[in-house]
Amino acid sequence: VADAVEPGGSRSFDVASVVAEVGRGDCTEYAVLLAALLRAVGYPSRVAFGPLLIQAKGQPIIAAGHAWVEVWRDERWRAIDASPLAADAGVVTLAVPVAWLDDEGPGWGLEMFGVLQRMPKRISVR
Numbered sequence: 001v002a003d004a005v006e007p008g009g010s011r012s013f014d015v016a017s018v019v020a021e022v023g024r025g026d027c028t029e030y031a032v033l034l035a036a037l038l039r040a041v042g043y044p045s046r047v048a049f050g051p052l053l054i055q056a057k058g059q060p061i062i063a064a065g066h067a068w069v070e071v072w073r074d075e076r077w078r079a080i081d082a083s084p085l086a087a088d089a090g091v092v093t094l095a096v097p098v099a100w101l102d103d104e105g106p107g108w109g110l111e112m113f114g115v116l117q118r119m120p121k122r123i124s125v126r
Contacts (some may be wrong), residue, residue: 001082017105030082031067032104039079048079050098056091062107072088074088 008024016036019029031047040044052066068081079095 001030005030005033005082007084015067027081027083027085028067031069033084034069034080035091035104040070045118046070046077047101047104048095048097050096052085052093053094053096054085055093067093070097070100098108 004023005019006024008026012027014022014029014032016033019025019033028047035045035047040056048066048070049067051063053061053063055061057096066083066105068079068083070077070079072078081095085091085093
């Protein structure tokens with residue numbers, strides 16, 4: 001997925017078939033496509049949403065909204081992130097899940113309104 005999808009924030013909340021066809025998106029598109037592919041080969045998976053704490057070497061910590069995948073394996077949910085940020089060796093990240101989607105069908109973008117309501121308004125790092 002990381003090689004098949006080009007980073008680009010101009011897309012929003014596409015279903016997996018559109019992501020595969022367009023080949024462009026942000027973290028939500030990477031996550032939706034990866035979850036669909038995992039399910040297609042028999043791995044239960046879901047898309048997780050929440051704040052992502054990011055720290056590049058020598059830089060202050062910042063937070064941003066993010067989407068990634070959780071796959072059920074070895075009797076627990078394990079996080080997998082196909083977005084380009086996950087591959088940057090100079091960046092330390094911590095994802096904090098606040099909501100999950102088990103089905104990213106055609107109306108899944110509407111569910112995002114509820115997800116956004118659950119996102120923290122402020123994050124303090126001490």
